[in-house]
Amino acid sequence: MYFQYKAPKIFLYRSQKLYINSCMYHRIFIILLICCFSWGQPELQQYYYGGLDREYYLYIPESIQPESPLVFIFHGYTGSAYGIMAYSGFNSIADENGFAVCYPQGMIDNSGNTFFNVGYSFHWNESVDDVGFAISLAGYLQSEYNLSQINTFSTGMSNGGDLSYLLGCEASTIFRAVGPVSGIMMEWIYDSCEPEYPISLLEIHGTNDNVSWWNGDLEDEGGWGPYVGVNTAIQYWSEINNCSITVLDTIFDNNQSDGSYIVTEKHQNGINDNEVWLYKVINGGHDWPGAYGNMDINASEVVWDFFNDFSLRYNIGDIDFNGSIDVIDLLLISDEVLFNMDYNFLSDCNNDDLVDINDLFAILSMVLGY
Numbered sequence: 001m002y003f004q005y006k007a008p009k010i011f012l013y014r015s016q017k018l019y020i021n022s023c024m025y026h027r028i029f030i031i032l033l034i035c036c037f038s039w040g041q042p043e044l045q046q047y048y049y050g051g052l053d054r055e056y057y058l059y060i061p062e063s064i065q066p067e068s069p070l071v072f073i074f075h076g077y078t079g080s081a082y083g084i085m086a087y088s089g090f091n092s093i094a095d096e097n098g099f100a101v102c103y104p105q106g107m108i109d110n111s112g113n114t115f116f117n118v119g120y121s122f123h124w125n126e127s128v129d130d131v132g133f134a135i136s137l138a139g140y141l142q143s144e145y146n147l148s149q150i151n152t153f154s155t156g157m158s159n160g161g162d163l164s165y166l167l168g169c170e171a172s173t174i175f176r177a178v179g180p181v182s183g184i185m186m187e188w189i190y191d192s193c194e195p196e197y198p199i200s201l202l203e204i205h206g207t208n209d210n211v212s213w214w215n216g217d218l219e220d221e222g223g224w225g226p227y228v229g230v231n232t233a234i235q236y237w238s239e240i241n242n243c244s245i246t247v248l249d250t251i252f253d254n255n256q257s258d259g260s261y262i263v264t265e266k267h268q269n270g271i272n273d274n275e276v277w278l279y280k281v282i283n284g285g286h287d288w289p290g291a292y293g294n295m296d297i298n299a300s301e302v303v304w305d306f307f308n309d310f311s312l313r314y315n316i317g318d319i320d321f322n323g324s325i326d327v328i329d330l331l332l333i334s335d336e337v338l339f340n341m342d343y344n345f346l347s348d349c350n351n352d353d354l355v356d357i358n359d360l361f362a363i364l365s366m367v368l369g370y
């Protein structure tokens, strides 16, 4: 079960027949996709965190450059890292664009389903710290594979999208932007969300989503626990980013047999040029567009383009971000070394996790053109 369809039985009061058919269809689709996909893919990796053996897949294109972006992709409730790696097609987007992709695997809950802990009501007794896990793993991968400490992002399907919202709230120093797909903000997350930095956010969501309801579920009728509606969540992120312009548009209805089309709502001109985008899939369901459901767009490409647009361009050694390595940067790093200031990765020219005299000489030689 890959997309939250296998909610506990009490949730199945909505059109059970339709639900089961759509579930079977998606299962067959995913099984076929995985069969075609198995060759040449990364192996499952282990990572010990919070007293647990966690697992993830990491895909790094052969031609990747140092300081390339890192994208986390979290699967849905009862889903798997392998499943979302197969249907999202993110590895080939990484090949074309030069970034690394990490697909963490959720733990198993009391019902025997894989999950990421965002505090669903039936997870009241779960203590798995997926936020801590994501932060820790991001730091490890950045350092181990020389990936960007700034351009690290999170997306995910459904439960994985919900976690991306939570990471936006609680780990905004690690994740530069987040892009939930069919995700929602649990009410407790909405109420407690205070990002250290406001970050850009993209949500792709169907108005007829029968799992993560468009208008939210504050009364907890669906059994996941209370969550706010999509508009409420987008409004919140738009406000914390101080976005002052909203641009509406309709995407060309490329596929007229998928039963849906997409209206975009882009909140722009925010703090640090941040933007908050909503891809509203009119009549769309609980889908990852392009893989299943709406076929007018490829959600994975939209998410990557969004992350790419909001990546910070920088060069190691250009400490003041002005586009050149010069005497000002030399003075800045001298201060950092002399006054033992906090670690700044832009000053760590030899990538040894220290800023010291070696980095000062490295910048000096760059300034002198050696």
Ligand SMILES: [Ca+2]
Residues within 6 Å of the ligand: 253, 254, 255, 256, 257, 258, 259, 260, 261, 295, 296
């Ligand atoms: Ca369409």
Ligand SMILES: [Ca+2]
Residues within 6 Å of the ligand: 317, 318, 319, 320, 321, 322, 323, 324, 325, 326, 328, 329
């Ligand atoms: Ca500079």
Ligand SMILES: [Ca+2]
Residues within 6 Å of the ligand: 347, 348, 349, 350, 351, 352, 353, 354, 355, 356, 358, 359
């Ligand atoms: Ca160094």
